[in-house]
Amino acid sequence: MTKVNARPAKRSVPALARCISFCFLLGLATVAYITVPFPKQSQSTYSDPTDQPGVQEPPQGLLRGLQNLMPYREPRLADGCSCVFLDVGANRGIQTRKLFEPELFPRAGWPKQFQKYFGSDIEAIRRDCCSIGVEPNPMHKAELQRLKASYASKGWRVEFLHKAAWTNDHGNLTYLHEFTEERTDHKELSSRLVHHKPGPGAYTEVVGSVDMARFIQHHVLERVWDDKTKNGTIVMKMDTEGAEFQIFPHLLTRGVLCELDFLASEFHFRHAPGNRTEWQQKKNVLYDLLASTCKVDVSDFDDEIYYDSNFTLPA
Numbered sequence: 001m002t003k004v005n006a007r008p009a010k011r012s013v014p015a016l017a018r019c020i021s022f023c024f025l026l027g028l029a030t031v032a033y034i035t036v037p038f039p040k041q042s043q044s045t046y047s048d049p050t051d052q053p054g055v056q057e058p059p060q061g062l063l064r065g066l067q068n069l070m071p072y073r074e075p076r077l078a079d080g081c082s083c084v085f086l087d088v089g090a091n092r093g094i095q096t097r098k099l100f101e102p103e104l105f106p107r108a109g110w111p112k113q114f115q116k117y118f119g120s121d122i123e124a125i126r127r128d129c130c131s132i133g134v135e136p137n138p139m140h141k142a143e144l145q146r147l148k149a150s151y152a153s154k155g156w157r158v159e160f161l162h163k164a165a166w167t168n169d170h171g172n173l174t175y176l177h178e179f180t181e182e183r184t185d186h187k188e189l190s191s192r193l194v195h196h197k198p199g200p201g202a203y204t205e206v207v208g209s210v211d212m213a214r215f216i217q218h219h220v221l222e223r224v225w226d227d228k229t230k231n232g233t234i235v236m237k238m239d240t241e242g243a244e245f246q247i248f249p250h251l252l253t254r255g256v257l258c259e260l261d262f263l264a265s266e267f268h269f270r271h272a273p274g275n276r277t278e279w280q281q282k283k284n285v286l287y288d289l290l291a292s293t294c295k296v297d298v299s300d301f302d303d304e305i306y307y308d309s310n311f312t313l314p315a
Contacts, residue, residue, distance in 0.1 A: 077159045078223040081130035082230040083118045086220065088165045088212065088247075089239035090133030092140050093147045094306055099131055100156050104311050109303035110237075117235050117262050128230065130157030132219065136164035136175055136207040150313035165240055166209035167250040175207045212247055213254035221259050235262045239302070242271025245279065248286070258294035264301040 078084050087095050095110055102111035102122065118125050135144060144160040151158045164173050220234060238244055244267055251257050272279040287298045 076223050077132055077219040078130055080225050081128065081157055081223065082225045082227060083125070083129040083233045084220050084223070084235070085114070085129065085131040086216065086234065086236040087131060087133040087135075088237065089241065090135040090140075090144065090160060091137070091239075092307075093133060093135075093144050093160070094309060095237060095303075096131040096133055096147065096158055097311070098303075098306075099129065100126055100151060100158075101311075101314070104309070105306050108305050109301065113235065113262065113264070113301065113303075117233050126154070126156050128225075128227075130159070133158070133160045134165045134210065134212070134215075135160060135162060136173075137177075138162070138205065138207070139177070147313060150315075154314055161210060161215075163208045163210040165212045165238075165243060165247055167211060167213075167246055168209060169211045169214065171209035172206045173209050174204050176202055176204050211250075213251050213256050216251070216256050217254070221256070234260045236260050236264070238263065238265040242268050244268070245271075245273055252286070252290075257290060257296060260296045262297045262299070263290075264299050266300065266302050 085096070085099050087093075090096065098105050098108050098110040099114050099118075102108075102114070105111060114125065118129055133144065135141075141162050144162075148158050148160055164171075164175065166173065223232075225232070238247065240247060244265060248257075248265065257263065267279070267283050269276045269279060290296055290298050
């Protein structure tokens with residue numbers, strides 16, 4: 001199988017200006033990356049012991065660094081797909097359903113974005129595209145697996161990774177749930193990696209992590225597909241409830257973001273480490289420099305309409 005590398009040409013920017021801009025961008029991202037504190041990687045004192053799996057400390061020091069440098073050996077999830085939707089913070093998988101079943105969501109915004117980048121032929125999308133979701137919330141696991149099984153029966157390519165998007169593959173991160181009433185997925189007020197002291201009625205549990213830069217590099221950027229007439233297109237949504245302050249600089253310094261075609265990234269400044277205003281300014285600078293040095297279209301686009309929809313899955 002021949003790997004296709006039919007990426008569109010970058011915007012016309014003078015080489016020296018592009019180099020200077022990218023170096024500044026890289027430096028800014030590096031400073032942000034090394035100064036942002038990590039969430040807790042051990043069991044929280046606010047945990048509900050009845051909901052806690054066993055906790056294992058991540059590898060430390062040199063061993064941990066070497067493990068993060070080891071290449072992935074598993075088969076690439078996106079092999080055979082000319083177009084890929086990366087849903088980082090997939091929640092219940094509604095955005096994936098908007099990709100493969102847009103007719104169910106006439107008022108939603110994501111189907112229009114998918115048409116812009118993947119084309120308007122829904123049968124071609126179902127044949128040539130795949131969706132890869134990353135969602136650490138254990139409350140959504142069963143529903144996501146039912147969605148995956150339903151789509152597999154139709155021949156639609158969908159995968160879900162039940163880990164937290166992060167900067168390494170070996171962390172055990174504390175994940176927080178906050179509820180309005182009883183513990184059900186539709187009553188959940190919010191869920192995220194722990195950055196602050198949990199409020200009343202919250203409980204935590206431990207989830208594994210995945211290095212998003214390594215994951216995207218192996219499973220998406222290095223994928224192969226047969227039809228050389230099709231350009232490879234990658235659309236990514238990132239909604240990680242505060243973890244983006246670590247993930248975004250990590251993806252940038254690893255060169256992943258410039259390989260995307262469209263990035264919809266939501267920054268949750270209420271969870272920002274440090275001064276919120278400074279982070280808002282950093283985000284604007286990062287967006288502007290990405291737009292000027294890479295081909296990726298970056299946006300604050302957010303489409304959570306139909307969040308609580310419960311349409312029957314296709315047989």
